[in-house]
Amino acid sequence: MDKDINFSTKLETGKSETAFREETVLEFWKENKIFEKSLEKEAPKGKYVFYDGPPFATGLPHYGHILGSVTKDVIGRYQTMSGFSVPRRWGWDCHGLPIENIVEKDLNISGKKAIEELGIDKFVKYARSKVLTYVAEWEKTVNRIGRWVDFDNSYKTMDNTFIESVWWALGELNKKELLYEGVRVLAYCPRCETPIANSEIAMDNSYKDITDISVYVKSKLKPGQNFGKGKETKDSIFMIVWTTTPWTLPGNTAIAVGKDIDYTVLRVKGVPELLIVASKRVESVFKDKEIEIVHD
Numbered sequence: 001m002d003k004d005i006n007f008s009t010k011l012e013t014g015k016s017e018t019a020f021r022e023e024t025v026l027e028f029w030k031e032n033k034i035f036e037k038s039l040e041k042e043a044p045k046g047k048y049v050f051y052d053g054p055p056f057a058t059g060l061p062h063y064g065h066i067l068g069s070v071t072k073d074v075i076g077r078y079q080t081m082s083g084f085s086v087p088r089r090w091g092w093d094c095h096g097l098p099i100e101n102i103v104e105k106d107l108n109i110s111g112k113k114a115i116e117e118l119g120i121d122k123f124v125k126y127a128r129s130k131v132l133t134y135v136a137e138w139e140k141t142v143n144r145i146g147r148w149v150d151f152d153n154s155y156k157t158m159d160n161t162f163i164e165s166v167w168w169a170l171g172e173l174n175k176k177e178l179l180y181e182g183v184r185v186l187a188y189c190p191r192c193e194t195p196i197a198n199s200e201i202a203m204d205n206s207y208k209d210i211t212d213i214s215v216y217v218k219s220k221l222k223p224g225q226n227f228g229k230g231k232e233t234k235d236s237i238f239m240i241v242w243t244t245t246p247w248t249l250p251g252n253t254a255i256a257v258g259k260d261i262d263y264t265v266l267r268v269k270g271v272p273e274l275l276i277v278a279s280k281r282v283e284s285v286f287k288d289k290e291i292e293i294v295h296d
Helices: 007-013 017-031 034-040 063-081 097-107 112-118 120-130 135-144 160-175 246-251 279-285
Strands: 089-092 150-156 215-220 237-243 263-268 274-278 291-295
Touching: 017 034, 063 135, 097 112, 097 120, 112 120, 150 160, 215 246, 237 246, 263 279, 274 279
Parallel strands: 089 150, 237 274
Antiparallel strands: 215 237, 263 274, 263 291
16 A cells, blocks of 8 residues: 555545545555455465355344454454465345335235235245345445455355255255254244244334233132042142233133143142142242142
8 A cells, every 4th residue: 555645635525534544445455356365365274164144135234234244354354364265255145024024015915815916926026126125235334344255256045056055955964864853932923924033023123021910810620630649629629820811711721731740739728729739839829828738
């Protein structure tokens, strides 16, 4: 770079000297292809594989993206200086609910039935045309913060070559018996008929943790029920149910008990009826009551 640049001349534009210095360095990197040359230089330690989770192309970059980009850039530069070749190919995440929500809003339709009436092919075609709306803004922001990354050869998750590579990877994992079927609790959108990610739940900032009101309800067992080791009682006996959604109680048809959960039968002093509650919950449920343990 020219050491005799008069940085003060740029101050007349209203930009700070720091901003002018940054832009001058960025322009030098661009004109002299410094990033490209860093990839071409000798790398005695070989390649350093750097996987970068692609952002959604349907929204503008924010502080979180910038923070992540700076961290990733530091890793790439450090490994390059340590003797590795570190290709950094940019990617675009084109799938998921964000683009579908945008398309529904643009076309003034809502729901699966409306999409099918429009035609899935038309819906997908419009989605593909809109998914890269903010590419230019992303490139501008990422380049401005000084991150070195290859935008020219970026991949898109909607490209058939990328989709095929995912299927290939799953096939290889299956051959090595590394895939298994399991059970996982996921948030589910009944309107979209699909599981949704935590980030998708929070996209409109409507999801938040709250302290909810809960109720304990007595459910009476039929007379002559056995409990414990076959012990029978003629007393009224109830199971204690806890819920944060009391409006669902009228629709209840059964009470589920766990075969690996211990239960206690007790009586609150002065009350003749018997209560069944999970043993580990006795202390917290009846902390202000004087109780008599009938069977534990």
